[in-house]
Amino acid sequence: MFALNSEASFDARIPKRIARGADQLFLYSIKGGTTTIVDALVKVIENHQGQLHLNEFVTDIQIENNQINGVETNLGNFYPADIIVAS
Structure with missing residues (x-):
């Protein structure tokens, strides 16, 4: 198994699923790209009557x-x- 982080226990503490449709593949890579995180944050803000x-x-x-x-x-x-x- 290849790990980007030499401390394997650290990788185990990183959540594998950070939001619906945003699986974390590695410490440095998010399925769908960082736009997935931004889109999720925008949705949460707007769902709570926030404004951007x-x-x-x-x-x-x-x-x-x-x-x-x-x-x-x-x-x-x-x-x-x-x-x-x-x-």
Whole structure:
């Protein structure tokens, strides 16, 4: 058996199925490509009434009373939010 990771016990801890239709073949390879993960994440966000804003980036995070209440983008848009996911 060929393993990409010399620590076989580490490979055993990596889940083989990370989402429906997204089987992990190796530590470095996902069936369907990384787009499968992105598509699954988009679906979860949209199913929970979340929104994705593409082709703009956050320039400021608005904080009030030690709570994040939204973000401002390079296009001057303000998006109020209870939860922000940043990467």
